[in-house]
Amino acid sequence: MQARMKNPAFVVPNAMQHLLALGGVAQNGGVPKRTLDLCYLRASQINGCSVCVEMHASDLKKIGETDERLFAVAAWREAPYFTDAERAALALTEAATRLGDRGDAVPDEVWNQAKRHYDEPQLGVLVLNIALINFWNRLNVTTRQVAGQLPK
Numbered sequence: 001m002q003a004r005m006k007n008p009a010f011v012v013p014n015a016m017q018h019l020l021a022l023g024g025v026a027q028n029g030g031v032p033k034r035t036l037d038l039c040y041l042r043a044s045q046i047n048g049c050s051v052c053v054e055m056h057a058s059d060l061k062k063i064g065e066t067d068e069r070l071f072a073v074a075a076w077r078e079a080p081y082f083t084d085a086e087r088a089a090l091a092l093t094e095a096a097t098r099l100g101d102r103g104d105a106v107p108d109e110v111w112n113q114a115k116r117h118y119d120e121p122q123l124g125v126l127v128l129n130i131a132l133i134n135f136w137n138r139l140n141v142t143t144r145q146v147a148g149q150l151p152k
Contacts, residue, residue, distance in 0.1 A: 001144065001146050002144070002146070003143055003144050003145050003146055003149070004142075004143045004144045005143050006143075007139055007140065007143060007145055008139055008143065009139060022128075022132065023132055025128075026125060026128040026129050026132060027125070027129075028125070029121045029122050029124060029125030030119075030121065030122050030125070031089070031118065031122050031125045031126055031129075033063065034060065034063060034065065035085065035086055035089050036125075036126075036129050037056050037059050037060045037063070037065075038060070038069075038073060038082075038086060038089070038090060039089050039090060039092075039093040039126070039129060039130060039133065040052060040056040040059075040129070040133045041053060041056040041057055041060065041070075041073050042073050042074070042076070042090050042093050042094065042097075043093050043094075043097045043130060043133045043134055043137060044056060044133060044137055045073065045074050046094065046097050046098065047097065047134065047137035047138070047141060048137075048141060049136070049137035049140045049141050050140075050146070050147040051140045051145045051146070051147050052133065052136055052137055052140060053147070054147040054148065057070055066081070068081055069081045069082070073090075076090050084117065085117035085118070087113075088110075088113045088114045088116065088117045088118070089114065089117075089118075089126055091110045091113060091114070092106070092110055092111070092113075092114045092126060092127075092130065093126075093130050095107065095110045096127065096130045096131070096134070097130065097134055114126065
């Protein structure tokens with residue numbers, strides 16, 4: 001597999017700097033990094049972004065994530081390894097990633113479950129981060145970025 005072009009974030013002047021700044025701001029708000037990384041991994045699995053699947057699985061391993069949980073992210077509903085708060089974040093991630101799959105893209109049931117575990121600033125962090133990982137997935141998939149070949 002070969003990339004169609006360099007990642008646009010590296011091609012468009014100042015894009016990477018501003019995107020990284022937005023990502024940094026979106027990390028502030030009390031949602032555990034592990035939860036955000038699980039959400040990044042799940043959205044990237046759904047979107048077929050090998051670059052982000054590899055990156056976020058690796059990030060999770062670096063912070064001590066277990067193989068059992070990593071292997072089960074795609075089947076989180078059926079796996080016993082996730083907390084209720086993580087399940088709520090993963091459900092919100094799936095709904096916000098699959099916007100076109102149903103008439104009510106993010107049903108009240110999904111939103112209300114997330115509200116049980118996260119306050120408004122934390123929900124803001126989750127929504128921003130879900131939007132950002134979907135953005136990165138779309139850049140990488142559209143331009144066919146290859147896992148393991150991102151510039152360092």
